[in-house]
Amino acid sequence: MPSSVPRAVPLPGFGAGPAAGYRGPQVCTLVGITYRQLDYWARTGLLTPSITGARGSGTQRRYSYHDVLELKVIKQLLDGGISLQRARQAVDCLRQGLGADLASTSLVLSGSGSVLAHGDGEVVDLLRGGQGVLNIMPMSGVVDELDAAILSIAEPQVSDTRPSADAARRPGEHQAASGG
Amino acid sequence: MPSSVPRAVPLPGFGAGPAAGYRGPQVCTLVGITYRQLDYWARTGLLTPSITGARGSGTQRRYSYHDVLELKVIKQLLDGGISLQRARQAVDCLRQGLGADLASTSLVLSGSGSVLAHGDGEVVDLLRGGQGVLNIMPMSGVVDELDAAILSIAEPQVSDTRPSADAARRPGEHQAASGG
DNA sequence: CACAGAAGCGACATCGACGTAGTTACTGGG
DNA sequence: CCCAGTAACTACGTCGATGTCGCTTCTGTG
Numbered sequence: 408m409p410s411s412v413p414r415a416v417p418l419p420g421f422g423a424g425p426a427a428g429y430r431g432p433q434v435c436t437l438v439g440i441t442y443r444q445l446d447y448w449a450r451t452g453l454l455t456p457s458i459t460g461a462r463g464s465g466t467q468r469r470y471s472y473h474d475v476l477e478l479k480v481i482k483q484l485l486d487g488g489i490s491l492q493r494a495r496q497a498v499d500c501l502r503q504g505l506g507a508d509l510a511s512t513s514l515v516l517s518g519s520g521s522v523l524a525h526g527d528g529e530v531v532d533l534l535r536g537g538q539g540v541l542n543i544m545p546m547s548g549v550v551d552e553l554d555a556a557i558l559s560i561a562e563p564q565v566s567d568t569r570p571s572a573d574a575a576r577r578p579g580e581h582q583a584a585s586g587g
Numbered sequence: 588m589p590s591s592v593p594r595a596v597p598l599p600g601f602g603a604g605p606a607a608g609y610r611g612p613q614v615c616t617l618v619g620i621t622y623r624q625l626d627y628w629a630r631t632g633l634l635t636p637s638i639t640g641a642r643g644s645g646t647q648r649r650y651s652y653h654d655v656l657e658l659k660v661i662k663q664l665l666d667g668g669i670s671l672q673r674a675r676q677a678v679d680c681l682r683q684g685l686g687a688d689l690a691s692t693s694l695v696l697s698g699s700g701s702v703l704a705h706g707d708g709e710v711v712d713l714l715r716g717g718q719g720v721l722n723i724m725p726m727s728g729v730v731d732e733l734d735a736a737i738l739s740i741a742e743p744q745v746s747d748t749r750p751s752a753d754a755a756r757r758p759g760e761h762q763a764a765s766g767g
Numbered sequence: 768c769a770c771a772g773a774a775g776c777g778a779c780a781t782c783g784a785c786g787t788a789g790t791t792a793c794t795g796g797g
Numbered sequence: 798c799c800c801a802g803t804a805a806c807t808a809c810g811t812c813g814a815t816g817t818c819g820c821t822t823c824t825g826t827g
Contacts, residue, residue, distance in 0.1 A: 773825105776821070782815090785812090786810080786811080787809085788808105792806095793803090
């Protein structure tokens with residue numbers, strides 16, 4: 408695993424112990440979504456945190472690295488003009504590709520379903536064979552952007568020691584960075 | 588123009604004179620959408636008929652062949668999971684490609700806009716250069732499907748002489764043909 | 768001229784997705 | 798033990814998109 412970002416163990420400043428994972432507001436910052444979206448997506452079954460689900464007021468949802476990656480994929484699909492309904496369908500495909508080296512694949516959505524294509528050749532084959540719309544998202548961009556965001560919020564903040572709360576509330580700042 | 592479908596002159600059974608075009612309910616049948624969708628899209632400026640707009644109760648909207656083609660593109664974008672909002676943005680690109688041989692192009696939606704790509708090579712270039720989601724729709728499929736639909740409803744109907752009303756109300760029949 | 772048919776129109780309803788704001792309750796530190 | 802802080806929760810509102818239904822009006826035919 409060439410990346411310097413630990414996937415199973417959170418960075419300093421993110422909870423304690425190996426299974427702590429990421430808290431809701433942190434996930435909002437990393438992914439670039441509002442708390443309301445995160446909550447709605449959890450409550451409607453799009454993505455519930457795999458470490459710890461919500462157990463009522465005062466508790467915390469805990470998301471794994473892969474949870475956050477999936478959320479990042481969903482966000483980029485929405486930014487790319489894909490409907491939430493279609494993104495719901497696509498997410499299942501990601502879960503089947505859990506063990507794969509996602510960074511070297513592309514998520515391809517077509518009329519017949521979603522697949523993880525390995526390399527440009529496979530994508531081109533899908534292009535030639537398909538009809539209707541093909542939606543193609545290279546996963547390398549998602550992984551790189553997420554890893555960069557994790558490193559960015561893990562570094563000590565000079566100006567503001569509440570990065571998760573303030574960053575999540577600043578409209579447009581993360582969206583601008585993610586394109587669309 | 589190899590196709591046998593007249594673009595400027597409507598087929599027998601479709602109004603009179605060279606500029607008659609297609610009526611609203613006929614368009615619904617050809618494209619596979621409800622009258623409500625056609626009406627909403629006209630009223631909200633997504634696509635207003637280029638031959639004759641609505642002038643109140645009792646009058647008829649008249650759509651050109653290219654109008655219907657654009658509507659078909661929108662419908663296939665929606666079937667492919669693209670949001671209506673994003674389809675609105677993409678339609679402008681089609682209008683800029685009016686004179687082109689659309690059947691040999693692919694409509695490509697990316698974070699930076701929409702383009703009509705000519706040939707697989709250009710699409711592959713866009714794949715390699717881009718980030719985020721690419722949505723690709725070969726126009727040949729749209730043109731072929733529309734031409735086939737036009738020929739289909741122009742032929743004399745044996746069972747039912749109200750093809751536009753009944754076909755538009757049959758759920759799934761046209762959607763099944765268009766995939767997704 | 769009268770009338771049936773067809774298409775456009777207005778209006779209310781529903782639903783998904785999410786914004787906003789106040790409340791609840793858990794957790795950790797003093 | 799008390800309390801501040803934080804995150805989840807509840808509830809109402811907004812908006813886009815579309816379904817449904819009844820009304821209006823134009824057009825063509827008898």
